[in-house]
Amino acid sequence: MFSKVLTCHKALWAEFISEFHSTITYCPGRLATLPDAWSHWDNMYPERGVDLISKNPQNFHQVIKKNGIQESKFFSIKVEIFSDLVDNIQKDVWQDKDYKEILKKLERGESVKDYSLEPQAKLLLFKYRVVIPSNEEIQLNILQKHHDSPLAGHPGQEKTLKRIKREFYWAGINQFIKYNVSSCQKCS
Numbered sequence: 001m002f003s004k005v006l007t008c009h010k011a012l013w014a015e016f017i018s019e020f021h022s023t024i025t026y027c028p029g030r031l032a033t034l035p036d037a038w039s040h041w042d043n044m045y046p047e048r049g050v051d052l053i054s055k056n057p058q059n060f061h062q063v064i065k066k067n068g069i070q071e072s073k074f075f076s077i078k079v080e081i082f083s084d085l086v087d088n089i090q091k092d093v094w095q096d097k098d099y100k101e102i103l104k105k106l107e108r109g110e111s112v113k114d115y116s117l118e119p120q121a122k123l124l125l126f127k128y129r130v131v132i133p134s135n136e137e138i139q140l141n142i143l144q145k146h147h148d149s150p151l152a153g154h155p156g157q158e159k160t161l162k163r164i165k166r167e168f169y170w171a172g173i174n175q176f177i178k179y180n181v182s183s184c185q186k187c188s
Contacts, residue, residue, distance in 0.1 A: 006153040015150065085141055086121060092133035093124050098171065099131060132170035142168055143180055157181045 006014060017024075093099055103124060106117040116125045124131040132138055146152050147160045155163070161177045170176075181187060 005155055005159075008151055008153070011151045011153050085138065086123070088135070088138055089130065089132060090122055092135045092138065093131055096133040098134065099124055126169040129165070129167055129169040132168050134171065139170060139176060140180070143177060147181060147184070154184060154186045156187050 094103060102112050102115050103117070105112050106115065106124075114127050115131075116128070117123075118125055132142065142164060143160070146163045147154060152160075152163075157178050160181050161174065164177060165173060
């Protein structure tokens, strides 16, 4: 792949494919032959009128077990962060003077516009995004995960900002990300 910036999806596939020692070559459609019987599973597609699951039960697994659904307000937030980072966020947000009063109100059961408290992880949420305290070490850790890691692929200022703002919130997030990403040598 010769793309300067890979999407997360392409980066995952590039990393996976790099483990194999093979060569991928393009074959124009006019030179391609018809697939043979070896490239098809005879049991993959059922006959007309036969249920796919009853024909191939081994191809499907139970997604939701009976009585296995638990209510969680945190299910819609896709946050892929390490447990030590979560611990630091939890500890520091309760010490942060900007959020202390909001947290106290939420603990008492009062509602605060756009803020909520995730009950299991005890994280403060602003419009369903995790609130990050005024701790530059935590903010840099999040930035590195969404910008510097091999899966992030150094996407530049705007894409990095969009990725982080999808999951996190902190005061001055725009300036912080633009300042730090502008000094990235790989992006410039």
